[in-house]
Amino acid sequence: MTDDTDIKISIRNLYKIFGTDPQAMMEHVRNGIGKPDLLEEYGHVLGLQDINIDIRAGQITVIMGLSGSGKSTLIRHVNRLIDPTAGEVIVNGEDVLAYGEARLAELRQNTMSMVFQKFALFPHHTVLNNAGMSRRVRGESAQIADREGQKWLERVGLAGYEEHYPGQLSGGMQQRVGIARALSSDSEIMLMDEAFSALDPLIRTDMQDLLLELQRELHKTIVFITHDLDEALKLADHLVILKDGAVIQQGEPQDILLHPNDDYIIDFISDINRARVLRVGSIMEKTDRPGDGLSGEVDVAQNLESVIAVSGGDTNLHYRVMQDGQQVGLLHMRDLVRALVPVEAADPARRVA
Amino acid sequence: MAVYDGLFRVTGLESWCSSGGPNEGPLTMAELIARANGTQVEGAPAPSVPLMETPFPSLDTLNKSCSSIPRSRDMTQAVEEGFLAIKDPLKVILDPLTQPLSWMLDWSLDGFQATPWFIMIPLLVVIAWFSTRKIGVTVLVALSFLFMAFIDFYDDAISTLSIIFVCTIISVLLGVPIGIAMSRSDTMQRMTIPVLDMLQTLPTFVYLIPLIFLFSVTESKLYGIAIILYAIVPVIRLTDLGIRLVDKDVIEAADAFGMSNRQKLWGVQVPLALPNIMAGINQTIMMSLAMVVIASLVSAPGLGVKVLAGIRNLELGVGLVAGFSIVLLAVILDRSTKAALGRIDSSVRQ
Numbered sequence: 176m177t178d179d180t181d182i183k184i185s186i187r188n189l190y191k192i193f194g195t196d197p198q199a200m201m202e203h204v205r206n207g208i209g210k211p212d213l214l215e216e217y218g219h220v221l222g223l224q225d226i227n228i229d230i231r232a233g234q235i236t237v238i239m240g241l242s243g244s245g246k247s248t249l250i251r252h253v254n255r256l257i258d259p260t261a262g263e264v265i266v267n268g269e270d271v272l273a274y275g276e277a278r279l280a281e282l283r284q285n286t287m288s289m290v291f292q293k294f295a296l297f298p299h300h301t302v303l304n305n306a307g308m309s310r311r312v313r314g315e316s317a318q319i320a321d322r323e324g325q326k327w328l329e330r331v332g333l334a335g336y337e338e339h340y341p342g343q344l345s346g347g348m349q350q351r352v353g354i355a356r357a358l359s360s361d362s363e364i365m366l367m368d369e370a371f372s373a374l375d376p377l378i379r380t381d382m383q384d385l386l387l388e389l390q391r392e393l394h395k396t397i398v399f400i401t402h403d404l405d406e407a408l409k410l411a412d413h414l415v416i417l418k419d420g421a422v423i424q425q426g427e428p429q430d431i432l433l434h435p436n437d438d439y440i441i442d443f444i445s446d447i448n449r450a451r452v453l454r455v456g457s458i459m460e461k462t463d464r465p466g467d468g469l470s471g472e473v474d475v476a477q478n479l480e481s482v483i484a485v486s487g488g489d490t491n492l493h494y495r496v497m498q499d500g501q502q503v504g505l506l507h508m509r510d511l512v513r514a515l516v517p518v519e520a521a522d523p524a525r526r527v528a
Numbered sequence: 529m530a531v532y533d534g535l536f537r538v539t540g541l542e543s544w545c546s547s548g549g550p551n552e553g554p555l556t557m558a559e560l561i562a563r564a565n566g567t568q569v570e571g572a573p574a575p576s577v578p579l580m581e582t583p584f585p586s587l588d589t590l591n592k593s594c595s596s597i598p599r600s601r602d603m604t605q606a607v608e609e610g611f612l613a614i615k616d617p618l619k620v621i622l623d624p625l626t627q628p629l630s631w632m633l634d635w636s637l638d639g640f641q642a643t644p645w646f647i648m649i650p651l652l653v654v655i656a657w658f659s660t661r662k663i664g665v666t667v668l669v670a671l672s673f674l675f676m677a678f679i680d681f682y683d684d685a686i687s688t689l690s691i692i693f694v695c696t697i698i699s700v701l702l703g704v705p706i707g708i709a710m711s712r713s714d715t716m717q718r719m720t721i722p723v724l725d726m727l728q729t730l731p732t733f734v735y736l737i738p739l740i741f742l743f744s745v746t747e748s749k750l751y752g753i754a755i756i757l758y759a760i761v762p763v764i765r766l767t768d769l770g771i772r773l774v775d776k777d778v779i780e781a782a783d784a785f786g787m788s789n790r791q792k793l794w795g796v797q798v799p800l801a802l803p804n805i806m807a808g809i810n811q812t813i814m815m816s817l818a819m820v821v822i823a824s825l826v827s828a829p830g831l832g833v834k835v836l837a838g839i840r841n842l843e844l845g846v847g848l849v850a851g852f853s854i855v856l857l858a859v860i861l862d863r864s865t866k867a868a869l870g871r872i873d874s875s876v877r878q
Binding site: 312 | 800
């Protein structure tokens with residue numbers, strides 16, 4: 176990740192406490208009381224604690240955690256469907272917590288759009304009306320709304336369903352409408368709250384591919400919430416792992432996979448197919464020295480599975496790693512095999528929070 | 529000498545009691561009977577009362593020992609006087625406010641009755657067809673009105689229908705906004721629910737008592753108000769409930785896309801609550817029909833008058849046939865509104 180990309184959304188020292196008097200509880204939390212103790216002694220739930228995340232423009236930031244980890248609460252702070260107990264949410268350099276009602280509505284109408292786990296389409300409007308809804312809310316003409324709605328419905332593969340009602344469509348198709356609705360607002364930021372979790376696995380893969388395809392073209396700033404590690408690894412440019420309302424590790428997904436800094440994450444990643452997820456670029460030796468006895472060239476973005484297939488399983492081979500026709504490193508098959516073994520917690524010195 | 533004499537002696541209130549002077553108000557019925565039977569001569573010592581028959585220290589009993597304490601009869605009279613005292617100022621406010629109701633009821637009644645049957649019946653059938661799109665219901669409406677016209681109950685049925693028509697429209701016009709306000713504010717809901725509960729549990733005849741005093745029995749608004757008060761409750765309740773039941777996820781989506789409160793209310797909440805609101809309107813219509821019969825006691829025209837005549841004059845046949853016509857009217861109103869409701873339901877939740 177390079178530092179020259181703009182930071183679109185910046186979340187600073189964010190806390191959320193649920194209960195009757197959250198402000199009073201902030202002091203206890205700052206003094207270091209834990210989530211279970213706060214619940215037991217004061218009857219308040221610590222939803223989020225000290226969250227610091229920078230979300231970069233044009234990237235997919237995936238926030239992953241199990242249920243109850245606070246990920247859905249967190250994403251709702253970005254467009255202030257939930258107000259924090261303490262902290263800052265800065266979008267395009269402005270603190271959205273300082274916004275009044277009118278400015279907030281403007282932000283939600285123009286800058287952000289959202290896709291929901293349960294689709295949340297308007298059941299009494301046609302698919303076309305749903306898709307163009309964000310335009311209508313802004314007060315744009317029906318003509319523009321329909322044109323934009325139509326355009327994005329076609330883009331997500333729902334041409335011909337304009338006059339249907341959401342209830343007549345399958346789950347996958349409904350979520351396509353949800354995505355078309357979010358896209359037609361032409362906002363820079365898209366919030367996706369477990370957008371694909373309610374879909375069955377095959378359709379989910381389709382939708383992930385659709386999202387990646389759209390993203391290659393549109394370069395939106397996407398915040399994606401999921402509980403599914405495979406999905407997170409597939410989509411993420413930047414991965415944030417949340418547990419009990421706190422960020423336990425964030426960074427490039429490949430990096431988290433190779434250097435997990437917490438037992439929880441180690442448990443979490445122990446079951447995934449590392450050969451499919453890891454890419455050549457993450458485990459190669461970065462060098463421009465021409466190696467000896469090379470058996471061929473591989474691309475930096477290839478996953479290990481495909482390299483194993485090419486090598487026929489021989490661990491003595493070495494490959495030149497290419498990116499855009501240039502050598503960027505050397506891949507040693509021994510490193511590759513080693514990378515397939517789930518890692519123990521990385522050396523504390525190498526931990527990055 | 530009465531049972532509780534001792535009480536006032538012990539508490540030292542004797543002088544206060546005797547300052548009340550002798551009872552002035554009218555005699556109670558019990559006193560009158562006692563006097564007529566000569567069982568108790570005034571001034572004679574009262575027979576001692578056995579312990580098991582000690583009376584409850586009610587107003588009347590205490591009054592026997594202490595004339596400063598009012599009798600039950602004085603109490604009800606005070607209520608009556610209090611009511612009469614506020615009646616005039618109340619009338620000044622309520623009369624102009626409710627006058628349009630009288631006009632609406634009268635105009636509607638004139639209009640319904642002035643329309644000849646050969647226009648009215650086809651019109652009702654056409655309305656039934658366009659609101660329900662069901663052949664069965666439409667045929668039922670046609671047959672019912674033809675039957676009632678054939679047995680000469682058409683005029684009464686059409687009067688009843690006219691009253692229900694006006695009262696339902698007003699109930700909806702008032703009830704839906706109240707229901708919306710309740711759904712948007714918990715305080716408003718907490719304050720309104722006891723009133724609705726009271727309106728629903730109050731025996732229907734009790735409504736009529738204060739209304740008779742407030743308005744003249746010859747005014748149509750008297751029965752109009754009674755019907756509306758009784759029938760408005762379901763539409764308020766179901767509007768409130770319907771809006772509160774709208775899927776939270778959909779509301780959240782509306783918020784996330786920056787809808788204003790007004791856009792959310794009229795674009796999302798009310799349309800999605802419409803099936804419930806329509807169910808409330810159906811109930812409102814049925815309850816106005818129930819009340820319109822009782823309201824015939826206070827000069828509401830229509831089928832209720834025939835039922836009342838049946839009871840008063842022991843005209844069994846008239847009463848029964850009028851009762852049957854009311855049932856017929858109830859069935860067609862219920863079927864038509866339910867079928868219309870079904871159409872809305874299916875368009876919302878396809």
